[in-house]
Each structure stands twice: as C-alpha cells, then as structure tokens.
Amino acid sequence: MELDVAIEDDRWEAAALEALVQAVVPAVLAWHGLPTDIEVSVLGADDARIAELNGDFRGKPQPTNVLSWPAQELAPEGPGGDPLAPEADPDGMIPLGDIALAYETCAREAEAGGLALQDHLTHLVVHGMMHLLGYDHINDADAELMEAREAEILAKLGVKNPYE
Numbered sequence: 001m002e003l004d005v006a007i008e009d010d011r012w013e014a015a016a017l018e019a020l021v022q023a024v025v026p027a028v029l030a031w032h033g034l035p036t037d038i039e040v041s042v043l044g045a046d047d048a049r050i051a052e053l054n055g056d057f058r059g060k061p062q063p064t065n066v067l068s069w070p071a072q073e074l075a076p077e078g079p080g081g082d083p084l085a086p087e088a089d090p091d092g093m094i095p096l097g098d099i100a101l102a103y104e105t106c107a108r109e110a111e112a113g114g115l116a117l118q119d120h121l122t123h124l125v126v127h128g129m130m131h132l133l134g135y136d137h138i139n140d141a142d143a144e145l146m147e148a149r150e151a152e153i154l155a156k157l158g159v160k161n162p163y164e
Contacts, residue, residue, distance in 0.1 A: 003042070005041075009044060021040075027126075038086075038096050039096060040129070041097075045102060047063035049100075050063045051063045066102075068129075069097045069099075070096065072086050074133060074134025080142060080144070083133055096132040101121065115162075123159060130146055
C-alpha cells in the first residue's frame with residue numbers, strides 16, 4: 001500500500017493525520033473486498049489552498065471540507081448502481097487518486113456538530129475514498145447508496161453514523 005500524506009498547514013498534526021489515513025484506507029478497501037496494493041495521496045491543507053483547488057478543478061472558489069480526484073473513472077452508468085472495480089497499472093498497483101482536507105473547515109464543522117475532530121476526519125477520509133472508488137452523491141439514489149456504505153465502514157471504525 002502506498003499512502004502519501006503531505007502537510008501544507010502546520011495545524012495538522014502530521015503523525016496523527018498519517019495514522020488516521022493508515023487506519024481508514026485499509027478499512028475502506030477491506031469493506032469493498034479490494035486488495036491493498038493501491039496508491040492514494042492525502043493533502044492536509046488550509047481553507048485558502050482548498051478554495052484555490054476547488055476553484056481550479058470545480059469552478060467553486062471557496063473552501064470545502066474534502067476534495068477528491070479519482071485516478072480512474074469508476075462511476076456506474078445508472079443512478080444507484082455499484083461502481084466499477086478499479087484496475088491495476090502494469091506494475092500491479094491500483095492508482096486510486098488524491099484527497100485534500102481543509103483544516104479550518106474540518107475543525108469548524110466538528111465543533112459545530114459537537115464531534116471529536118478525529119471522528120469527523122475519519123468520516124471525511126472515508127468519504128474521499130468512496131469518491132475515489134466511483135461513488136457520488138449527485139442524485140438521491142447515489143447519495144443513499146454512498147451514505148449507507150460510509151455508515152457501515154464508519155461503524156467498523158467505531159464512528160457513529162454522521163447522517164443520522
């Protein structure tokens with residue numbers, strides 16, 4: 001498993017974010033029955049950097065909690081369907097993509113929701129991984145599927161369902 005965690009904002013506790021990613025990514029893969037020979041990068045940034053990325057890639061120049069860039073197009077053809085399985089590259093590794101987290105937004109949301117920051121970040125990394133695996137929440141059927149699966153994975157990680 002190749003997990004690259006980069007920190008651009010010193011408020012992120014590098015070791016804590018890396019440990020969280022090292023726990024969450026295998027749990028998401030295990031739930032899906034996927035091998036661990038994957039590549040994922042996670043960026044711990046600030047709201048300004050996330051706003052810049054959000055503007056560049058989504059045309060929405062404001063901060064958000066998590067962004068993701070899938071390496072493969074795995075979305076199902078119809079609403080509410082299962083995504084396609086990711087494919088390995090010639091070296092046998094499965095490139096999944098990149099996730100970025102905004103410190104201020106994540107901390108603000110956790111505080112506003114009365115959540116432990118660790119639990120909120122766990123949810124957001126699961127959420128980002130689900131996007132890398134082809135899930136989305138553009139329509140109701142896809143959102144219901146994605147949220148239900150996130151809740152199951154989070155339960156295995158000891159985090160309560162954020163959608164209740």
